[in-house]
Amino acid sequence: MYLSMPFSSGNAAVYISLAAAGDMGANTESHLAHREAFFKASGLAGAAQYPLVLEQVHSHVIYDAEELAGHSTASEGLLPGDGIISRTPRALGVSVADCVPIFLRDTRSGAVGAFHSGWKGTGIAAEGALRMEHDYGCRLGDIEAVIGPAIGPCCYHVEQDRYEYFLKTFGPAGVNKIGNSYSLDLKLINYSILSKLNLKNIIVSDACTCCDTRFFSFRRAMATGTHFSRMLAYIKILE
């Protein structure tokens, strides 16, 4: 029903729902029932422990968890944005279907961050790390990261203009050209961006959501003409 990826410290882990857990949108009662079943199965005791979430809009908008009071769990009233940071340890989640779920944790203070990073949002996790440094006084060298399952370069073929935009903006890592075929490795690109901030330790999933059918995939759904569904990934504090 889900996969888990521990942070290097072992004091927190990322849980991501698999397709078998059902659509984790936030629009219908059945979506919310899927979320609740996933939270319970992955060990959250009750609603007070459920992750804060947003309505994902492919932006660079990051909220402090304190701004989300009353907007955090219900299907209606979710705020639009793609990143949440919290000064204190708590569960934070993002919904994805090929986009990259990225999580940060300050090993010293326990501050955390969760980010939904599609191609338009690339860089949002680094912006979040810098916000944690600026707003909470975290040291970048104390922040560990997990980059979760997302579409891989095997499946993420793009047009030349997007290839050139990435090459120019983020450099060559994960930006591929073979003949007239262009592809992006969004996980590697995010790893490269976060590495330049000298974070403590960055763990990267090797799973491709598009060719590994345990996952939901926007690209695969488009290619097969089927409705696409979302997965939910969240950071859970274990200590």
Ligand SMILES: [Zn+2]
């Ligand atoms: Zn693939």
